[in-house]
Amino acid sequence: MGAMREGWNRMLSFFHKPERDAEMEAELASHVELAVEENMRQGMPEPEARRKALVRIGGVQQARERQREARGLPWLDVLLQDVRYTLRTLRRDRSFTVVAVLILALGIGANIAVFSVVNTILLRPLPFPDSQRLIRITAKDPKGGESSMTYTTDATQEYQQRNKSFQQVTGYFAFTGPDNYKLGGHGVPLPVTGILVMGNFFQTLEVQPMLGRLFTADECLPKGRPAVLLSYPFWKRQFHANRDIVGQAIDLNNTPVTVVGVLPKTFDFGSVFSPGSKVDIFTPFIMHDFQDDGNALALIGRLKPGVTLAAAQAEADLLFPKLVANLRHPGWNEHYTARQMLLKQYVTGKLHRSLIVLWCAVGMILLIVCVNLSNLLLARTAARSKEFAMRTALGAGRGRLIRQLLTESLILSGAGALLGLGIAFAVIEFLAHQGSIALPLLSDLRIDGATLAWTVAVAIVSGAAFGLMPGLKMSSGNLQETLKDSGSGAGEGKKHEELRSALVISEVALACVLLVGAGLLLRSFLHILDVDLGFEPSHAAAISVEYTDGGNAAKRSAIWQEIIHRVEAIPGVETAGITDNLPLSRNRSWDISAKGQTYRPGELQDTFVFIVSPGYLRAIGMRLLAGRDVSWSDGPKSQSVVIINETVARKLWPGQDPIGRIAMVGGGEARVIGVIADVHESSVEGDPGWQMYLPATQAEPEGAQLVVRTKVPPDVLASSVMATLRQINPGQPATEFRPIQGLVDHAVSPQRFFVLLVDIFAGLGLLLASLGIYGVISYSVTQRTQEIGIRMALGASRWNVQWSVIWKTLRLVLVGMVVGLAASFAASRLIATLLYGTAATDPKTFGAVTLLLLGVALLAGYLPAWRASRINPMIALRNN
Amino acid sequence: MGEVKLDLLQGTLDLMVLQTLATLGTLHGYGIARRIEQVSGDEILLNQGTIYASLVRLQQRGWISAEWGTSENNRKAKYYSITKSGRKQLAKDAAYWQRLSNVMGRVLSMPAEGEL
Numbered sequence: 004m005g006a007m008r009e010g011w012n013r014m015l016s017f018f019h020k021p022e023r024d025a026e027m028e029a030e031l032a033s034h035v036e037l038a039v040e041e042n043m044r045q046g047m048p049e050p051e052a053r054r055k056a057l058v059r060i061g062g063v064q065q066a067r068e069r070q071r072e073a074r075g076l077p078w079l080d081v082l083l084q085d086v087r088y089t090l091r092t093l094r095r096d097r098s099f100t101v102v103a104v105l106i107l108a109l110g111i112g113a114n115i116a117v118f119s120v121v122n123t124i125l126l127r128p129l130p131f132p133d134s135q136r137l138i139r140i141t142a143k144d145p146k147g148g149e150s151s152m153t154y155t156t157d158a159t160q161e162y163q164q165r166n167k168s169f170q171q172v173t174g175y176f177a178f179t180g181p182d183n184y185k186l187g188g189h190g191v192p193l194p195v196t197g198i199l200v201m202g203n204f205f206q207t208l209e210v211q212p213m214l215g216r217l218f219t220a221d222e223c224l225p226k227g228r229p230a231v232l233l234s235y236p237f238w239k240r241q242f243h244a245n246r247d248i249v250g251q252a253i254d255l256n257n258t259p260v261t262v263v264g265v266l267p268k269t270f271d272f273g274s275v276f277s278p279g280s281k282v283d284i285f286t287p288f289i290m291h292d293f294q295d296d297g298n299a300l301a302l303i304g305r306l307k308p309g310v311t312l313a314a315a316q317a318e319a320d321l322l323f324p325k326l327v328a329n330l331r332h333p334g335w336n337e338h339y340t341a342r343q344m345l346l347k348q349y350v351t352g353k354l355h356r357s358l359i360v361l362w363c364a365v366g367m368i369l370l371i372v373c374v375n376l377s378n379l380l381l382a383r384t385a386a387r388s389k390e391f392a393m394r395t396a397l398g399a400g401r402g403r404l405i406r407q408l409l410t411e412s413l414i415l416s417g418a419g420a421l422l423g424l425g426i427a428f429a430v431i432e433f434l435a436h437q438g439s440i441a442l443p444l445l446s447d448l449r450i451d452g453a454t455l456a457w458t459v460a461v462a463i464v465s466g467a468a469f470g471l472m473p474g475l476k477m478s479s480g481n482l483q484e485t486l487k488d489s490g491s492g493a494g495e496g497k498k499h500e501e502l503r504s505a506l507v508i509s510e511v512a513l514a515c516v517l518l519v520g521a522g523l524l525l526r527s528f529l530h531i532l533d534v535d536l537g538f539e540p541s542h543a544a545a546i547s548v549e550y551t552d553g554g555n556a557a558k559r560s561a562i563w564q565e566i567i568h569r570v571e572a573i574p575g576v577e578t579a580g581i582t583d584n585l586p587l588s589r590n591r592s593w594d595i596s597a598k599g600q601t602y603r604p605g606e607l608q609d610t611f612v613f614i615v616s617p618g619y620l621r622a623i624g625m626r627l628l629a630g631r632d633v634s635w636s637d638g639p640k641s642q643s644v645v646i647i648n649e650t651v652a653r654k655l656w657p658g659q660d661p662i663g664r665i666a667m668v669g670g671g672e673a674r675v676i677g678v679i680a681d682v683h684e685s686s687v688e689g690d691p692g693w694q695m696y697l698p699a700t701q702a703e704p705e706g707a708q709l710v711v712r713t714k715v716p717p718d719v720l721a722s723s724v725m726a727t728l729r730q731i732n733p734g735q736p737a738t739e740f741r742p743i744q745g746l747v748d749h750a751v752s753p754q755r756f757f758v759l760l761v762d763i764f765a766g767l768g769l770l771l772a773s774l775g776i777y778g779v780i781s782y783s784v785t786q787r788t789q790e791i792g793i794r795m796a797l798g799a800s801r802w803n804v805q806w807s808v809i810w811k812t813l814r815l816v817l818v819g820m821v822v823g824l825a826a827s828f829a830a831s832r833l834i835a836t837l838l839y840g841t842a843a844t845d846p847k848t849f850g851a852v853t854l855l856l857l858g859v860a861l862l863a864g865y866l867p868a869w870r871a872s873r874i875n876p877m878i879a880l881r882n883n
Numbered sequence: 884m885g886e887v888k889l890d891l892l893q894g895t896l897d898l899m900v901l902q903t904l905a906t907l908g909t910l911h912g913y914g915i916a917r918r919i920e921q922v923s924g925d926e927i928l929l930n931q932g933t934i935y936a937s938l939v940r941l942q943q944r945g946w947i948s949a950e951w952g953t954s955e956n957n958r959k960a961k962y963y964s965i966t967k968s969g970r971k972q973l974a975k976d977a978a979y980w981q982r983l984s985n986v987m988g989r990v991l992s993m994p995a996e997g998e999l
Contacts, residue, residue, distance in 0.1 A: 012943035026961075030912060030935065033960045037913040038931075040956060061930025073936035074943060 016074040027070055031063060081403075085410035093414070096383070100415070103379055106774075107419020107465070109767060110372030112426030114461050117365040117760070119431055119454045121358050123447050124351050130269050130447060132209040133305075138169075138315060139349035140302040143340040146692060147592030147609020148685050149177045153298040156290045158326040158339060159201075162302075165322055168315035170307045173207040174300030175200040176288050180589045180706055181280060182547050185736035186241070187254035192736035194547065195237070196281060197255075198272060199288035205232075205266075207305045215249035215264025218287045222263070225291040229260040235268040237283035257734075260286070271446050275350055276301075279441030279749055295331065297593070303346060316343045338604065350443045357757050360834055364520065364764045367513050369465060371771045374510045376469035378775055380412065381503055382782050384473045405474040412470025413463065420462035424450070427458075440752045476502065500783065507779050508819040514765075514772035515823025515856055516830055521758075521765030522848040523831060523841055528758040530840035531751055537648075537682030537691065538586060539624025540743040542577075544717035545585055547738040548707045548728060556639040560700045563616050563707070564635060566731055570711060573723050577712045580619030583704035584612075586684045587746040591705075595647070595695050597655040598665040598672060610651065610693035611684050612669075614704040620646075620679060620696070622710040623743065630662045630677030633698035643673040646696040652678045654693070668695065687750050688839045710743070717742050757837075769855070773863040780812050781867040791871050792879025801872040808871050812864025813857075820856055824849065896929075896937045898980065901973040904947060904965040911960040912938060938963060946972050 016023050035056050042052035060066065071077070093100045128134045141152040154162070154174070163172045175198055182194035202223035205212070212232065222230040231253070233242070242248045252259040272282040293299050306315060319341040326339050344352070384391070391404055428450060434440070435448040548566060552559035563581050570579045584590055592609035596602060617634050620627060628649065637644050645668055652661040652675075661675045681691035699707075709728075713720055721740035728735045748755070784791070791804055828844065835843040903918050904910060910918070915938075916931040923929075941947045946969030952962045965973070 009940075009944045016943070027935065027939075029959070030961050031932070033911070033958060034913045034916075034931070036958055037911065037954065037960060040958070041917075059931050061932040063932060066930070066932025066935055069933060069936040070939050074939040 013074065013076055017076045017079060020075070023074065024067075024071075027067065031060075031066065034060060081406070082410070085407050086414065088407065089411045089414050093411070099379065099383060103376055103415050104418045104422060106372055106375055106771065107416055108422035108426060110369045110423070110771075111416070111420045111458070111461055111465065112423030112430070113365045113764060113767070114369050115420075115423055115427035115450075115454060115458050116430040116434075117361055118457045119427065119448060119450060120434070121362050122451070122453050122457075123444050123449075124354055124442065125358055126453070127447075129275060129347050129350065129444075130271075134347060135345065136170075136306040136308070137208065137346040138304045138306060138312065138343050139346045140172075140304060140319070140341050140343055141349070143342045148590040148611060148692070149301070150298050150590070150592035151609040153177045153301050154326075154339065155296065155298055155328045156293050156300065157330050158328055159300050159302060160290065161326050162322060166304075166315075166318060168306060168310045168318050169304040171203050171207040172302060172304040173201045173204045174288070174302045175204060175276070176293075176299055177301040178299065178589060178591055178705065180547070180584075182736070182738045183706065184255050184284065185549065185734075187257060192549075192734060193241075194736040194738045195241075195255075195283040197231075197284040197286055198282050200285050201288045201290070201300070204285075204288075204303075207303060208270075209305075210266065210270050212264035213267040214246060215262070217264060223287040223289055225289055227287070227289070229255075229258060230263045230287060231255060231260045232285040233262060233265045234272070234281075234283055234285070235266055235270070236281070238265045241283075255284075255286075274444050274446045275346075278443040278445070279439055279752060281438060295329075297328075304343075312343060312345065316341075319343055354442070354753070356834075357753070357837060360520070360524075360837065361757060361760055364517060364761050367517050368764050368768055368771075369461065371510055371513050371517075371768050371775075373465050373469040374506050374513070375771050375775045375778075376412070376415070376465075377472050378503060378506050378778055380408075380469060380473040381476065381506075382778065384408070384476065405471075408474035409467065409470045412474075413466040416462045416466030416469075420458050424458055427454075439749060440756050441749055442753050442756060472502075503779050503782075504815055507775050507815050508822065510772045510775045511816050511819025511856065511860070512823035512826060514768040515820055515852060516827045517765045517768040518852045518855065519824070519827035519831060519848060520834060521761045522852050523834065523838055523843065523845060524758050524761050526845060526848055527838040527841040528751075528754050531688050531754060534683065534687055535680075536586070536687065536747065537625060537680050538743070539712075540747045542714070542717065543623055543710060543712045543743040544720075544740050545708045545710045545743060546724060546728070546740045547736075548581065548709045549735050549738075550707065550732055554703065556700050556703075559704075560635060560638065562731075563699060566709060566728070567616060567618060569727050569731065570709065570724060573720060573727060575713055575715045575720050576724075577714050578618055578622050579709060579711045580622035581616040581699065581704075581707050581709050582619045582623075583614045583699070583706050583708065585708050585710070585743070585746060586623075586682050587687070587750045590685055592692075593669040593695075594667075595645070595651060595655070595669075595693065596667045598667050600655075608654075608693045610695050612702075613694065613696045614699050614702045615696050616699050619710060622712045624712065625682055626680040628678045628680055629660075630675070632677060633696070633700075635700065637676075637698045638700050643668070643671060643701050644676045644698060645673040646677040646679060647675055648679050648681050648691065648694040650681055650691060651693045651695060666695075668697070673697070687747065688754075769859060773859045776812060776816065776860055776863040777866060779815075780808060780864050781870070783811070784808060784867040784871045787871075788874060788879050791874050792876040795874065796876040796880065804872045804874075805865075805868040808868035809861065809864050812860055812868075816856065816860035816864075820853060823856075824853070827852075894976075896933065897941055898973070898976045900934065900937050900941060901946065901965060901969055902977070904963055905970060905973055909952075909962045909964040911954070911962050913960070915963065941969070944972075945969075 035053070038056035038059060039049070039052045042055050043049060047055065057063070071080075129137065131137060140154075145151040159172070159174055166172065179196070179198050181196050184195045184197045185192035186195050187193075202218050202220060205217050211217075213235065215232075217232070218230055221227045233248070238244060238248070248262050249264060250261065252261050254260075266285070272285075273280045288300070304315075306312070323339040323341040327333070328339070394404065395401075431448050431450060435446055437445065550559075550562045550566070552562055567579045567581065570576060590611055593612045594607065595610045596607055615633065617632055620632055627646075630646070633644060633646065645666055647655075647661065647666070655661065655666065656664060661678060664675050665672050666675055667673075679694075679696070682694060683689070683691050684694055685692065709724075711717065711720065711724060717740065724740060725735070725737070791799075795801075795804060827849070831843040841848070899919050900915055903915050903922075907914075907918060912934055913931070916929065916934045919927065919934075920929060938947070938949070942949055942963075946966060947963050948966050949961050949963050951959060954960050
């Protein structure tokens, strides 16, 4: 009680200083008068009485100070004093302040931005309630893309019933391409992307609709009332956030479908389940409609409270191998396995290492920044050493001086952090709206409480780090020496210079590690860009085409022929073809085997299937190595044919010519008519899988992507291709004419993102290190002006002087580089798994970094050296 | 001035001020200082000015109250008096000091080994 009251009163006193001081003065005055009075009563003459009174009272000033300390907030007084003083000195030294704050802002800003990326992707839980209970169920060794990571409806239902680990098991249809629906009713149909989700999908994720309701049970049954849920951005964009849309019917694929609800803004399907893509609508996955299909559902479950992942995994290991893929087709044998992993792990696990590397890189930037600032402050405190000596002589304690210097550095780092926060905010806003970067959760990126806390921590730690060293250095100086020292002429002492050299060496070493890391990642990325994809992305574009064939292959053949024929007639178009799946986008897989052959389990592999028109292979630039392309005469009634890739040819018919042989494809026979070079179908850096190409006249495609190879840049032709498609089918939605290069860019966008960031940081590190070198060398030249003058007067040539300065620079840099290269050698192993086609000890990278650093260091050292050599001995000597 | 005067232990001055006000009622700062000097028989090294830090501290804790008034010789002075919570605090602190000095007395008069 007393303590709280005292604290409150102290605060009051702090804000009423003048009144309290006046009162104290009055009280002290009355004290003296009372004492004088009493002394005079005892017979002293007045002057003696007054003298005695003052002696008894002790130091009046001390009494004042002690009273102030007892009543107010002394630490705050000192702090305010320090702050005022700091602001004054910083204002006086404006160029120093600006440079220091800018450097800090860059370093801290980079740290905040990367922290918020790391926080969003790695540290924060997924944006669902109790998300640590959400599990993704995939196959243990998926080789065939989505098809080998998904399950049939029968298997899903059986697992739903038999498992005891999960509160709910749900799934979504994994084979959705972009723009798979068209929204009619307003002129040109609009392409929209929709995902089919099981009835309990949102309940499992515990996502509540913002408006309306979720799907009811009968909306998920065959012939149920058609229903759709809108995503928040789509609702805002397409329906202008009209709340009355709920309950109304919209025209989807020429069918009226009731909007039952709008999902909340926080739910972004794409950012969790398929990074880099947007989803507009959700419709119920009607299990019955997919009964005769193969694997269709990507599974997600919510564990019951208290059930561990290991227990769920153990149960799945028992259940999955026994699951029947399809009750109506008992012959379908799937050998199911299940790997249960936290959804969070599934979404972000692969990025873990990259993000940690990124985090380390910005951490190193911050270190370099601190070293640089330390150096700047050292130079500054050296210039202010007299001021400090004077203050010490006047009674300032060592702690008080360090406190003052720390206040200064904390104010600098605080200002840097504030500006850095602004930079980070801009960067984060930019990144959050990069929908095309295939990184999960990116749209969730924001500056939150954790980020702010991190900013404060970084500012305080870096402020203390770069402020402490000059502070200690300064306050430990010899008072007398400093006061006696007549100034710039006298040497600064070896110790001081050693410290600055050590700082430069560490800076060079840090920059070296950063550069080596960035160089390795860059080289690896260039290797990735250089990969022979098996197709030719430049000068080709694809557009999703809408047609109605009623499942009739002959009709389809006629429509496709017309489309291709008329598009090829457009000037500038070289050739065109149609496929249902493009490489590096949606995929699915079936089985292929050589007829009459028996295989051990595991010998065969899920094979990616592409259903194509004649001419597609040529249009996208795939290379036919043997045999022929499919042709329009490979019709529904003629013999089934298949084109395989090299890998399948090698595995099924090793050492033989596969052309003309009979393969078993999805249960039927097909003659191998061609072999194409391997295509990177699911990732640029991964190995190509098994692939086969079937003619669309013999197999049922899922949608159609028209691929056009052009003689001119593809986007020039976008409108004429669209116009032609409209002529053929007025119902053609306004789908996008997407360059094939875009698919590749999208596939490598995470790598591009990391490499770009790491390279920017390495560049920043190099710049800061060269600034540091320049600063130190240039400072030492200034310090030694007189010495250089004497040398020149004694006959040293300009070249001698230059060389001595450059040699000094080189010595520092070489030591730094030896340390840095050794550290890089150790550290590069940690990023080895991130590298593609590049060894962690890649000599070219190490060599290039060495040369680059040497070059930059020479440049940074040459400027002061040149200045030194221009010193006029007469002036230098006279100056002092 | 043969003997060295006693230095005041931390907090003892506060207690002395409270006790003085409790026995003598309302008093100004000079009066309190003089009274303490007299009672201590001039054994305490007291810079009279230090009393004001103590007074402001006690006042801010709510143990004493202050009011400007006039002395018998018509001089303006700030008069202090102890409050109810001040008396409670005094009782507590006095008991503590009593115990401490008893213990100190016993410890310091401990007989040398073998004397028992």
